[in-house]
Amino acid sequence: MQKSVIKPLKILHWLGLSLLLSGVGIYFLSDLSQQVEGMVLIACLSGLGMVMMSPFPIALFLEWAQKQK
Template sequence: MQKNVINYLKMLHWVGLSMLLCGVGLYFFTELTQQVTGMMIVASLAGLGMVMMSPFPIALFLQWAQAQNQDQ
């Protein structure tokens, strides 16, 4: 069960990273950010990407802490 959750969070992490990189790429390499809709697209991609990436490191830390607790 726990392994499935980690795999799901890992998949979300990679999807979030790709969304963040897509937003950064649009920001630096297009003129899309000169319009309000473009600003909304770039901000949404970057923001949602970062939100999707955030649970995975926390889950890894909790898994590590639980393993440390079991070793003692």
């Protein structure tokens, strides 16, 4: 795994984390979660954030595995 692949995935990881945290913040800090539009917004933010975060740990593991050879 090259360093040029890790850097964009790290940026996506942090963007995904911010989306996830904003979804959790909206859930806990507002009454938007009681409305259908709010539920959809929270689900979209949280889901998209988790999807954006997921490739980075896999890339780190693959990089680590290649260094073990």
